[in-house]
C-alpha cells in the first residue's frame with residue numbers, strides 16, 4: 119500500500135462552510151481509489167498495483183467524489199435561466215454511473231462508523247490498512263477544531279453539531295481502536311473536551327451499550343433492553359412491532375446482546391481496552407459504581423430527556439424484574455424469538471439490513487450465536503463495505519447503503535420538469551436512469567408473506583410475525599437499492615412518478631407515439647400503485663416505511679435520549695405529497711384502475727396537508743431542512759387540486775411565509791436549528807443554493823405572481839454556478855429524528871436545475887444579468 123504524508127484536503131467537511139485548520143495527516147493515494155457499482159451495490163476499492171490502475175481507469179465521477187477536480191470543461195456562460203439549467207445538467211449528467219444511477223457521500227451522522235469499528239474489533243475482523251487510514255483521516259477532519267463548532271476538540275451527533283459525549287467518546291474510541299496514539303495532540307484535545315462534558319459515563323444509552331460490549335464499561339451502566347418485549351401479544355399497544363421500523367430493528371439485536379451481557383472475550387487482557395478504561399473517564403475505572411450512572415447524561419446529549427414513565431419502568435426492571443422475575447425459561451424464549459427475527463431481517467436483505475446501526479449489531483448477534491466462521495458472519499462482514507464511502511475528507515459511513523433510487527428518481531423528474539427530457543442529447547442519460555429504476559423495483563414480497571394468513575392480492579397494510587412484521591413490497595422501491603429491500607412510501611412514489619413521466623412523454627415528431635420505449639410494463643406500475651394504496655394512515659397522511667402502527671404516547675418510552683420523535687411512524691407532508699402527486703398522475707394514465715380508492719386517497723391526503731399547515735403558512739419538514747423543504751412538497755400537493763395563489767388563501771399564506779424570509783441577496787437560507795426547535799431559524803451563512811431552489815420551485819408551482827422576487831432568487835442560483843456548470847457544497851441539507859442532520863450532496867445539482875428550468879418555462883427565458 120502506498121500511504122503518503124500530505125497536507126490535509128483543503129476543502130471543508132461536506133456540509134460545513136467553515137474551513138478547517140491545516141493538519142498534516144497520513145492518507146492513501148486518492149488516485150488509486152475506485153467506486154464499483156454492481157447494479158446499485160456500491161463499494162470502494164483501493165488498487166494495489168500500477169497494473170490494476172491501468173486496467174481500471176479513474177472516472178469523472180470518482181474524481182468528483184474524491185475532490186480531485188473533474189477536469190470538465192468550462193461551458194459557454196449562461197445568459198438565461200434555461201441555459202444555466204442546461205449547464206448544470208451537462209455537468210451533472212457526467213456524474214451518472216454505469217448502471218444509470220447517481221451516488222454521493224451520504225454523510226452527516228457521527229455515530230455510525232463507531233458501531234462498525236467496535237463490531238469489527240471485537241470480532242477480530244479489521245478493515246484493510248488503506249480503509250483504516252482513510253477512516254482515521256475522516257474522523258479527524260470532522261473534529262471540532264479551529265473555528266469549527268467552538269473548536270473544543272470533540273465531535274457532535276452530526277458533522278455540523280456542537281460536541282457532545284456520544285460523538286466524542288465514540289469517535290475517540292474508534293480512533294484508538296484504529297491505532298491512533300493517545301498522545302496525538304488532537305486526541306489530547308478530544309479527551310479534554312470529553313472530560314469537560316463529564317466523561318463517557320455521561321453518554322447516552324447507545325454509547326453505554328457499545329462501550330459495555332467492548333469491555334470499557336460495565337453492563338450495569340446500561341438501562342435495560344429486555345428482549346422479552348418481543349413476546350408480548352400483538353394486540354398490546356406497546357408491542358415492538360408497532361414501533362418505527364428503525365427503532366424496533368435496532369432494539370432487536372441490542373436486546374439480544376444485552377440479554378446475554380456479551381463482552382469482548384479479550385477485554386481484560388487487551389492492553390488497548392485497559393488503556394481506554396483509563397482514558398474515557400474522569401475518575402479511576404476501578405472506583406466507578408456503574409449502576410449509579412445508568413441515567414447520567416450530559417446536557418449536550420440530552421436532546422430528548424427520558425420521561426418519568428421510562429425512568430419508573432427502568433427502575434422497576436432493574437430492581438425487581440431482573441433480580442427476581444427474569445426466569446431462565448423466559449430469557450431463553452425471548453432470545454430464541456429475537457434470534458429468529460434477526461435471521462429474518464438478514465435473509466430479507468441478504469445481510470445488508472435496514473441501516474448501518476442495526477447491520478453491525480446483527481453481525482455481532484450472528485457472531486455470538488454462530489461463531490466467527492459462520493456464513494452469516496462472513497456475509498455481514500462483506501456487506502459492511504456497502505456503507506463505507508470514500509470522499510475528499512476520508513472514508514466514512516453513509517446513513518444508508520446509498521441514495522441510488524432516491525436521487526435517480528429526482529434527477530429524472532428534474533429533466534422532465536425542465537423539458538430536457540425530450541432533447542435527443544439527453545435521451546441516453548434518461549433512458550439509463552429509468553432502466554436503473556426498472557432493475558431496482560422489488561418484484562417479490564418479503565419471504566413468507568404469501569404463505570401467511572394476512573396475504574392478499576392486491577396487498578393490504580396488515581402484517582404478521584411470520585415474516586418479521588414487515589410491510590409488503592412487491593412493486594415498491596426502497597431509498598437505496600434492491601438488496602436492502604425495504605419499501606419506503608415516498609421512494610416508491612417518486613420512482614413511480616419518474617417512470618410515468620418518461621414513459622408518457624410524447625414524441626415531438628409524432629405526437630401519437632411515445633418518445634421512450636416501455637421500460638417498466640403496466641402490470642408493474644400497477645403493483646407500485648397498489649403499494650402506495652397500502653401506505654395511508656387514518657389521518658389521510660402517509661408515513662415513511664409503513665403506516666403508523668402505534669400511538670404517539672409510545673414516545674414516553676423513547677430511551678435514545680439523543681433523538682426526538684422516533685418511536686412510531688408519524689404523518690409527513692413530504693411522504694404524503696409524494697404519494698398524492700404520484701397517484702394523481704397514475705390515475706390520469708390508468709383512469710380505471712382502482713379509481714374510487716385512489717380518489718378517496720387523494721382527497722383525504724390533500725385534506726390532511728391543508729390541516730397540517732401552520733398558522734404562519736408553513737409546514738414542518740422531517741427529512742429536509744426544514745420549512746423550505748416541506749413547503750415545496752405541500753404546495754405540490756395543493757397544485758394537483760388546482761389550488762394556487764390566485765384562488766387559495768392557503769397558498770397565498772404559504773407564499774408570504776417564504777417571501778417574508780427572503781434574504782437581501784434574493785435567496786433563502788434556513789439553519790438546521792429549525793428542525794430542532796420547530797421555529798424558523800435563519801442560516802448563519804446566509805442564502806443556500808438548495809433551499810433557494812426549493813423555494814423557487816414552490817413559488818412557481820403556487821403560480822405566485824411575485825415574479826421579481828423569484829427572479830432575484832434565480833439570479834442568485836446563476837451567480838453561484840461555476841463556469842463548468844456545477845454548484846459547490848454549502849450547508850447540510852437533510853435531517854432525521856429532529857436532531858440529526860444528513861447530507862444530500864446531489865440536491866445542489868438536482869434542485870437548482872429544476873428550479874431554473876421551471877422558472878424559465880413559467881415566466882419565459884429572458885436574459886438575466
Ligand SMILES: CC(C)=CCC[C@@H](C)[C@H]1CC[C@@]2(C)C3=C(CC[C@]12C)[C@@]1(C)CC[C@H](O)C(C)(C)[C@@H]1CC3
Nearest residue numbers: 364368473475517518597606608662692741853854
Ligand atoms: C437512529 C438510527 C437507527 C439511525 C440510522 C439512520 C437512519 C434512521 C436514517 C438515515 C437515512 C434516513 C434519514 C432516511 C429515511 C429514514 C431514516 C434514515 C434511514 C427516509 C427513508 C425516510 C423518508 C424520507 O422522505 C426519505 C426518503 C428522504 C428518507 C431517506 C433517508
